[in-house]
Amino acid sequence: MSEHLAKRFLESAIKRVKHYKDLGERTFEQLEEKDFYFRPNEASNNIAIIIQHMSGNMLSRWNDFLTTDGEKTWRNRDTEFADQHYSKKQLLEIWEKGWNCFLSALMNLEESDLLKTVKIRNEPILAVDAINRQLAHYPHHVGQILYIGKMIRGNDWKSLSIPKGKSDDFNEEMKKNFQ
Numbered sequence: 001m002s003e004h005l006a007k008r009f010l011e012s013a014i015k016r017v018k019h020y021k022d023l024g025e026r027t028f029e030q031l032e033e034k035d036f037y038f039r040p041n042e043a044s045n046n047i048a049i050i051i052q053h054m055s056g057n058m059l060s061r062w063n064d065f066l067t068t069d070g071e072k073t074w075r076n077r078d079t080e081f082a083d084q085h086y087s088k089k090q091l092l093e094i095w096e097k098g099w100n101c102f103l104s105a106l107m108n109l110e111e112s113d114l115l116k117t118v119k120i121r122n123e124p125i126l127a128v129d130a131i132n133r134q135l136a137h138y139p140h141h142v143g144q145i146l147y148i149g150k151m152i153r154g155n156d157w158k159s160l161s162i163p164k165g166k167s168d169d170f171n172e173e174m175k176k177n178f179q
Contacts, residue, residue: 003111003112006111006112006114007111009114009128010106010109010111010114013106013131013135014103014106014107016135016139017099017102017103017106017135017138018103020138020139020142021099021103021142023142023146023160024095024142024145024146025095026160027145027146027149027160028088028092028095028149030149030153030156030157030158031047031088031149031152031153032088033087033088035047035149035152036048036051036088036091037083038148038151038152040148040151045081045144046083046148047091047145047148047149048083048084048086048091049080049081049082049083050141050144050145051091051094051095051145052079052080052081052084052086052091052094053077053080053081053141054095054098054138054141055080055094055095055097055098055099056075056076056077056080056098057077057080057098057134057137058098058099058101058102058134058138059072059075059097059098059101060072060075061102061120061130061134062101062102062104062105062106063101063105065105065109065118065127065130066109066113066116066118066127069119069120069121069122070118070119070120070121070130071120071121102134102138106131109127113127114126114127114128114131115127115128118130120133146160
């Protein structure tokens with residue numbers, strides 16, 4: 001991987017990570033504390049559990065990313081899927097702690113680090129693959145958070161993307177911005 005391409009990849013990954021973090025936070029702004037514990041059914045996770053899981057995964061994967069296995073011995077993944085009855089403030093702190101760990105690790109990587117081998121559950125993979133793996137994993141969960149938020153808010157949901165019926169207006173605005 002060329003150094004230029006590696007640098008661009010890291011910049012792009014950081015940009016995408018910040019975007020997905022922002023989508024989650026813009027959802028949280030629309031929710032009350034009780035909403036973090038809404039479950040559409042027993043088989044589904046609530047937003048609080050998704051936050052706990054994402055943060056636990058981020059802390060495990062991204063602490064000492066290049067030097068230790070991404071599945072830390074101190075992580076108890078099963079407890080991430082149990083209601084801990086945190087307040088909204090505590091959940092937002094847990095969210096922030098995980099994302100800060102992930103972003104800090106990404107921002108401290110050197111281009112040459114992307115082709116280093118890291119381990120996740122003893123499986124050796126390239127660092128660039130580990131980053132891509134998480135760029136698929138975390139947006140998956142952010143999408144779940146958004147969907148639950150939309151279910152809760154219903155018609156009061158404030159769109160985080162292009163509102164229905166507004167695609168043409170949005171495209172025209174993009175043309176103006178990038179010509």
